[in-house]
Amino acid sequence: MKRDALVILSKLEQEYLLHAIEAALPVQERRQFFLWSQGPLQALLPHQMMVCMQFGSGDVLQHIDALHSVVLDGDLLRRICHPHDGLAVRLARAARQTQLLPVWNEAGGLAARTPLDGFADELLALGLENFVLHGNGRTAGQDTVFLLFNLPQRPSARHAYFFSLLLPTLHLTLLRLNQRQAQEGRLERPVSAREREILHWVREGKSNDEIGLILGISGLTVKNHLQRLYRLLGVSNRAHAIARGMALQLFEQPPAPLGRAA
Incomplete structure (x- = not known):
């Protein structure tokens, strides 16, 4: 046709x-x-x-x-x-x-x-x-x-x-x-610098273990940060967290590098 x-x-x-x-x-x-x-x-x-x-x-x-x-x-x-x-x-x-x-x-x-x-x-x-x-x-x-x-x-x-x-x-x-x-973008609390940094690397397609290596923390610690971030953003997975972060303009500026600690 x-x-x-x-x-x-x-x-x-x-x-x-x-x-x-x-x-x-x-x-x-x-x-x-x-x-x-x-x-x-x-x-x-x-x-x-x-x-x-x-x-x-x-x-x-x-x-x-x-x-x-x-x-x-x-x-x-x-x-x-x-x-x-x-x-x-x-x-x-x-x-x-x-x-x-x-x-x-x-x-x-x-x-x-x-x-x-x-x-x-x-x-x-x-x-x-x-x-x-x-x-x-x-x-x-x-x-x-x-x-x-x-x-x-x-x-x-x-x-x-x-x-x-x-x-x-x-x-x-x-x-x-x-x-x-x-x-409705007002969250119960601000997204922490560590959470912003992790979300940045999630957006880049990195796994929990890869993010851990970049930040000098364990993959389990990254997972725990992500679970708290999911609850804060009201999402259930990585794709939705990225979409929510974009809506909240969390990616407007690159996250400031943190010390190699949890």
Whole structure:
């Protein structure tokens, strides 16, 4: 199916679309957003993983989060969602630079010949053969991009059209959640210098043992610091801790080096 082919929604698809839009209106928390992505969104766009990104002026990544229905290996999640060189971030920037929105991979490769063809081998190596990407383009600094990975079948222009219809809902919902998170950014206590330093190295993809070697402490001590940090930030894993740290602007300045002590 070509990009410009006429897409006519069936009555059932129209009902799914209306339900998805209405169900997103009361979403105020990330848990609700996750449940929405696993329910109403799946009816039109079934997928295993959705990566949500927000970019500010100068194409600076302000937020990245992954919602997934399956347990993912930590290294795979890092390779997809790393804020510096993750596959999702590179795909989003490439698509935004070339204004290829939406973009998806059909049977035999990406839809049409595009500068994103160079990602085909990497997508295949990571087991992410089917994806569709959409975003609101470049604005004054509140740009969002969404990536759906591992659709059960090769995406087509029909999937891209559904995505276009739902994009305003996705965009406004993500901005609303991020704004609320920023407003509720007051923590019970400040993040300590040690915790900031450890979170910095977590963002760089280092393991607990590797961070311990860098800081001159044990991997167990790093784990204990991380557990306290998770409780403080209200998160449950490394990826969410990085996303929360970005929302709280904990990475704006590199952490000051500490002495080699716990």
